[in-house]
Amino acid sequence: MIDIDLTDIAHGGACVGRAPDGRVVFARFGLPGERVRVEVTGERSSLVRGDVVEVLSGPSEHRVQTAWPEAGPLGVGGAELGHVAFDFQARWKTHVLRATLARVGGAGLAAHLADRGVDCRVRPMDGDARTGGWATRTRVEFVVGEDGTPSMHREGTHDLLPVSGFPLAVADVGDLDLFGAWRRAWRPGQRVRAVAPSGSDPVIAVGQTCWWAPGFRADRYVREDVVVDGRLYPYRVRASGFWQVHRDGAAQLIRTVLRAARVEPGDGVVELYAGAGLLTQPLALAVGDSGGVWAFEGMREATDDARANLRDLPWARVQTASITARFARDLGGRILVADPPRSGLGRDLASTLAAGPARRIVLVSCDPAAMARDVAAMHEAGRVVTGFDAVDLFPNTHHFECVTVLERPAS
Numbered sequence: 007m008i009d010i011d012l013t014d015i016a017h018g019g020a021c022v023g024r025a026p027d028g029r030v031v032f033a034r035f036g037l038p039g040e041r042v043r044v045e046v047t048g049e050r051s052s053l054v055r056g057d058v059v060e061v062l063s064g065p066s067e068h069r070v071q072t073a074w075p076e077a078g079p080l081g082v083g084g085a086e087l088g089h090v091a092f093d094f095q096a097r098w099k100t101h102v103l104r105a106t107l108a109r110v111g112g113a114g115l116a117a118h119l120a121d122r123g124v125d126c127r128v129r130p131m132d133g134d135a136r137t138g139g140w141a142t143r144t145r146v147e148f149v150v151g152e153d154g155t156p157s158m159h160r161e162g163t164h165d166l167l168p169v170s171g172f173p174l175a176v177a178d179v180g181d182l183d184l185f186g187a188w189r190r191a192w193r194p195g196q197r198v199r200a201v202a203p204s205g206s207d208p209v210i211a212v213g214q215t216c217w218w219a220p221g222f223r224a225d226r227y228v229r230e231d232v233v234v235d236g237r238l239y240p241y242r243v244r245a246s247g248f249w250q251v252h253r254d255g256a257a258q259l260i261r262t263v264l265r266a267a268r269v270e271p272g273d274g275v276v277e278l279y280a281g282a283g284l285l286t287q288p289l290a291l292a293v294g295d296s297g298g299v300w301a302f303e304g305m306r307e308a309t310d311d312a313r314a315n316l317r318d319l320p321w322a323r324v325q326t327a328s329i330t331a332r333f334a335r336d337l338g339g340r341i342l343v344a345d346p347p348r349s350g351l352g353r354d355l356a357s358t359l360a361a362g363p364a365r366r367i368v369l370v371s372c373d374p375a376a377m378a379r380d381v382a383a384m385h386e387a388g389r390v391v392t393g394f395d396a397v398d399l400f401p402n403t404h405h406f407e408c409v410t411v412l413e414r415p416a417s
Contacts, residue, residue: 012036017102019086019404035079037066068094073140073173082158088402092138099128099406110378128396128406139401143174145251146200154189178202191220201245205229211245232256241315243282252399260288266368266411276339277301279346283312290322302327331358343368350376353383360387367412377408390415
């Protein structure tokens with residue numbers, strides 16, 4: 007145990023302080039201004055990691071009692087900001103965003119954003135304040151414990167801890183009664199996903215097999231109905247596949263990307279990392295049959311889902327591809343939309359895309375460090391940031407989503 011004063015916020019959901027020996031301490035479950043007792047969970051020669059197990063002075067005015075104690079100090083991962091008041095979480099993440107842009111993006115990018123008047127702040131999702139950011143997730147994943155109890159890994163370890171509930175999940179997940187008869191239906195060690203889609207009934211997915219209830223098989227596909235500004239976008243997706251976990255996350259991304267891309271009928275759009283076609287479908291409808299969308303995705307199963315969701319839009323094509331800098335050299339399109347995984351594009355791919363023919367690039371990022379690196383690389387290659395939006399699609403965690411628009415400088 008060590009006692010420290012917390013002075014700053016770090017990317018990753020921890021606060022920062024100094025150990026008595028001078029090493030930097032990254033402590034989860036603290037707040038700036040508090041003096042805390044930290045149980046060490048890992049250390050190296052230059053830094054220490056741990057969890058706050060006691061607040062010695064304070065507590066901060068922004069501290070609240072978490073709705074999920076099992077995901078608190080020394081517990082399972084998944085709610086590292088559960089102790090932070092909801093209205094302060096956006097300020098916490100805005101601080102992380104700005105600090106990361108300066109640290110990773112560098113002075114050149116920071117100066118460019120300031121010159122452009124780009125407002126780099128994270129805003130909460132509409133409606134989340136009513137629940138404090140809880141009860142927002144339509145997907146929950148866990149491992150079956152030895153006694154059949156839903157369990158999750160202790161943060162940073164392989165140790166399984168039983169849980170008694172999932173406060174981050176929407177009510178429909180609770181309707182599956184995960185702590186009831188299911189305990190006799192699955193085997194210890196199985197990985198389970200509970201899915202509450204917007205357009206069909208909740209299901210349990212164990213691998214590629216789905217169930218409505220113990221002993222009752224279900225289709226492995228679920229329906230997601232996404233309504234944006236009065237327009238319905240229907241999707242068929244695998245219950246085991248990727249989909250935005252926030253109940254309103256899909257609609258928010260569609261709305262934000264369409265506003266950022268500013269596509270018009272007849273435009274040609276290239277989309278990278280298309281997934282199940284969440285953005286491909288609205289982009290295709292926006293360009294119309296006089297335009298075209300060429301979408302690429304690295305996972306074959308996701309490509310199959312995307313093709314099903316584009317069946318009535320023949321001017322939108324999707325194919326499986328390994329998306330690399332070499333592959334990107336041959337891409338055309340007047341508008342480019344990219345939604346890479348958490349690791350981002352990488353400098354080589356970002357630079358190649360920036361040097362390509364697209365007049366406008368819309369980059370969707372779910373990690374601020376990867377975003378700062380990618381945007382800096384594109385700026386260094388001559389692109390100008392003309393738009394930016396950051397939304398908290400993951401309340402009570404340290405994650406958030408960013409959408410950056412980059413264009414060629416005006417001639």
